[in-house]
Amino acid sequence: MVKFHDLNIARVKDAVAQKHTLRIACRLGYEVVAVTTVLKNGNELTAAPPPIELQLTKEEQQNFQQLSRITVVLSDKTNNSYLGNDKIKSYDILAVQPTTEKSFQVACSELNVDLITFDFSTWLGFHLKHQYVQTALRLGKYFEFTYGPAIRDTTCRRYVFQNTTDFVQRKEGQNTIISSGAEWPTDLRAPYDVANLAILFGMKEGQAKSSLTSTPRALLLKAATRRLTVKSSITIGHVTSIPEKDKWKIEGSKPPSTDAGKRQNTDDHDEPKKKKSKKLKSN
Amino acid sequence: MVRLKNRYFLCKVIFPSPDESNEMLTSQEFRRAIEKAAREIFGEFGLGIVGNRLRVIKVNSHSKTAIVRVQHRATRMLSQLLPFIKQHQKTDVIIQTLHVTGTVATCQKALIKYERRTLLELLRNTTNKDHRKKIQEALLSCTLDFQGQKIASDNDNDGFT
Numbered sequence: 323m324v325k326f327h328d329l330n331i332a333r334v335k336d337a338v339a340q341k342h343t344l345r346i347a348c349r350l351g352y353e354v355v356a357v358t359t360v361l362k363n364g365n366e367l368t369a370a371p372p373p374i375e376l377q378l379t380k381e382e383q384q385n386f387q388q389l390s391r392i393t394v395v396l397s398d399k400t401n402n403s404y405l406g407n408d409k410i411k412s413y414d415i416l417a418v419q420p421t422t423e424k425s426f427q428v429a430c431s432e433l434n435v436d437l438i439t440f441d442f443s444t445w446l447g448f449h450l451k452h453q454y455v456q457t458a459l460r461l462g463k464y465f466e467f468t469y470g471p472a473i474r475d476t477t478c479r480r481y482v483f484q485n486t487t488d489f490v491q492r493k494e495g496q497n498t499i500i501s502s503g504a505e506w507p508t509d510l511r512a513p514y515d516v517a518n519l520a521i522l523f524g525m526k527e528g529q530a531k532s533s534l535t536s537t538p539r540a541l542l543l544k545a546a547t548r549r550l551t552v553k554s555s556i557t558i559g560h561v562t563s564i565p566e567k568d569k570w571k572i573e574g575s576k577p578p579s580t581d582a583g584k585r586q587n588t589d590d591h592d593e594p595k596k597k598k599s600k601k602l603k604s605n
Numbered sequence: 606m607v608r609l610k611n612r613y614f615l616c617k618v619i620f621p622s623p624d625e626s627n628e629m630l631t632s633q634e635f636r637r638a639i640e641k642a643a644r645e646i647f648g649e650f651g652l653g654i655v656g657n658r659l660r661v662i663k664v665n666s667h668s669k670t671a672i673v674r675v676q677h678r679a680t681r682m683l684s685q686l687l688p689f690i691k692q693h694q695k696t697d698v699i700i701q702t703l704h705v706t707g708t709v710a711t712c713q714k715a716l717i718k719y720e721r722r723t724l725l726e727l728l729r730n731t732t733n734k735d736h737r738k739k740i741q742e743a744l745l746s747c748t749l750d751f752q753g754q755k756i757a758s759d760n761d762n763d764g765f766t
Contacts (some may be wrong), residue, residue, distance in 0.1 A: 342621070342623065346621050350619070350699070379726075380730075447651065508622075508699065512701035512702070514687040514701075514702060518688065534647070
């Protein structure tokens, strides 16, 4: 089934408002949601906040997933060596917001990030050079823009349209996700309405829908490889963290059969087969 | 004879502020909100295209749903401007498009399907006994038995204006 993602819900200090925004996101049909912490130069880096408890119905609880995300605002002067920090690794998604051409180049080529965001509500300040964009695509990075400013503010709206249409024209919608950047529940919109907005911004219908479904899902998988694996090939985890179905890998027993109705590895396999004793016909 | 084609949007209106959930939805105000958004996003041109055969046909203020009609040419425009509707009579709103259909009848069918599903979900999730009883009564009032006879009498005004 198609899952709708909204990977940028702003982290607000008011816990009640935050809860409410997440509840509305769930009601509107989003199944995967990420709460964003923005890290500017002055802020201190803190570890990822735990997911907020919401009073959801059972079905909603099964499907609704809350992730944590950090957006680091880059400028020419920032020292980017802390991006491999443990605290940053505690966030599910690592995003970067370049504000200058140089930081954009660095973000596209050198930095090990999942997502490159832009603040489209004002004049961007730099051009999106095709060369850098292609590098980012080759390295499997994703781009994002938010529709929140367009809805919130009438004055920013013009810039959002300007920047997004330019962006979509250059990138043709590849590897792009759309999210709300919602601080209040009123900034959120239902998934199909967001897809319509994306078409207004210049995307094609297929791209518009996939920017909410399959592309963010691919992004999440990439983020998982960044966090959990070494060169995308090896993961190291503690024995206690292995799920039940995978425990056979360490216990040295046979893998479970793939028949319908999982069979437990019982001891029957180890017992010697009972030989049929042939009774000799006694004369 | 040229056929005049229309499109009917089934919209759900969500009032996100917790204290405003008892706000009454009216067709005049909803129409005004649509026209305002059309003018903001598409200008006078958009207002004209969307406003041609614009009519907010049915508004159910209890379940917060509305059926809006536009001419066929304005389908895309309306679907793109509905996200920009921020307020209904000074209250913050989120408009969610549920269905877009070609006839009123199909739209009403979609509405019935949606409301039935909502009622069943509510029934599944209420913990309050009184609420549960009321929902059960509501469901029974629109249920037929095997002979096609109504089970309970429907004397409640179902909220359509």
